[in-house]
Amino acid sequence: MPYNEFERCQMHPFLVLPKLSRGDQVAVISPSAGLPGLFPWVQELGLRRLREVFALEPVEYPTTRRLNAPLEARARDVLAAFANPAHKAVFASIGGTDQLRLLKYLDPAVFLAHPKPFFGFSDSTHLHLFLWNLGIPSYYGGAVMTQLAMPGHMHDFTVQSLTNALFHAGEVEIAAAAGYTDEASDWANSATWQAERRLDANEGWHWDGTADGAGRLWGGCVESLLAQVAAEKYLPSTAALAGSVLYLETSESMPPPWVVAYLLIGLGERGWLNHFQAILVGRPKAWDFAQPLTKAQKAVYCQQQRETVVKTVRAYNAHIPIVQNIDFGHTDPQLMLPSGQVARVLGSEHRIFLTY
Known part of the structure; x- marks a missing residue:
């Protein structure tokens, strides 16, 4: 584990917030x-x-x-x-x-x-x-x-x-959920909206790269990040972001792979893909009422996004670990990602640790 990187990521000062108690x-x-x-x-x-x-x-x-x-x-x-x-x-x-x-x-x-x-x-x-x-x-x-x-x-x-x-x-070591769903209930239909959602088997995480990395989590929804990059008003400085871990996921709008590529190219041209220590990508939501994909179509959509992420990142950084299909974002069950807290991504062992 590169502890020098773990220490460097703490150069950007972050507050330590108190935990809650039952009854709060x-x-x-x-x-x-x-x-x-x-x-x-x-x-x-x-x-x-x-x-x-x-x-x-x-x-x-x-x-x-x-x-x-x-x-x-x-x-x-x-x-x-x-x-x-x-x-x-x-x-x-x-x-x-x-x-x-x-x-x-x-x-x-x-x-x-x-x-x-x-x-x-x-x-x-x-x-x-x-x-x-x-x-x-x-x-x-x-x-x-x-x-x-x-x-x-x-x-x-x-x-x-x-x-x-x-x-x-x-610090907590996380693992993949056993099953997941990306299909939604019709909130307007009182007869069906509380029905239990069916879970599909989770194929687990997809790793690319064997390096280890650590840093404070920064990122969010791809569509929102595109708006942030376009506005360029609230982005951190390159120095503040140095040593971070990027996290990304896509929404129910189900953007095509080129949209994800455009965001990553924008980050790459800023030089940021050389500053991130690892990249975590949430499982894509591959079903919506407007686009009710079949199981086979979902698999194609998710694979295309995974391949696009790896290809685009590797054009800028050949070494950092990329982990995809993680349980955060617009599918359920959902992992709470501690933005601004330290994540350790061990590509050498295929393990991830989050600091809560």
């Missing part, structure tokens, strides 16, 4: 889409799981269930949720498409004065990266309407990962 209060916000207002029964199930599975007391903010709430109003809720000392963590209800436009209304001083863990994924990539720039760790995953409101019951794999993120401190 947490905030629930909708910084992107106010879908709890359209599907309140799904939101209510997620809130109940916070209470019953994790013994936490959720508090919603005014725009949480407000469809198309103005950006300024959503930003006020984000700031108020972090500023309230009674809240020990903040959860996003779900993702969306316009959170990047929210960031200009956020005051960094509020977050630095009241740092706390944030949970969410997809469009919440933008808030994760905003916090990363402030040296505040967060957790990529665990949205209220998706993972917490999983039909039937929460997956044990998800519960354990959320438990680690919320209550435990230290």
Whole structure:
């Protein structure tokens, strides 16, 4: 294990956030889409799981269930949720498409004065990266309407990962889930939306490269990262990012492989692919109501994305380990990735360790 790299990744200062206790209060916000207002029964199930599975007391903010709430109003809720000392963590209800436009209304001083863990994924990539720039760790995953409101019951794999993120401190070796699903329930159909989802067998991780690497996690949803790179307003400096571990995953929009390649080429031309110590890629979501692929079609889609990632990265960096098909992002069960915390990726042993 290259411990010199492990030490170098800690040159960028990050806060150590306190862990939660059972009975703590947490905030629930909708910084992107106010879908709890359209599907309140799904939101209510997620809130109940916070209470019953994790013994936490959720508090919603005014725009949480407000469809198309103005950006300024959503930003006020984000700031108020972090500023309230009674809240020990903040959860996003779900993702969306316009959170990047929210960031200009956020005051960094509020977050630095009241740092706390944030949970969410997809469009919440933008808030994760905003916090990363402030040296505040967060957790990529665990949205209220998706993972917490999983039909039937929460997956044990998800519960354990959320438990680690919320209550435990230290390094954890992760493993692949036994099964997964990338198919969704129709929230509008009250007769079927709570039916248990069928799980497919998980083929496990796909490794390329045998080097070892360690660094603080930085990344998110490919589509959101493309917007970040285009805006170029909230990206970290190359020096701050040096020694990090990149994580990527694609959303239910199911972008073609060239979209992933364009993002990686952009990062490569910045020189960043030579600064990352490893790359972790979540399992692609290969089914959506608009694109209900067959099992064979899913396999082709996922293979094409894997091959594109390896080919594009290797044009810039021949050595760093690339691990794909990991259980984070838009498929379930879901691993909580500790953004801003250290990940160790041992290509020599095909093992991954995350710091919670």
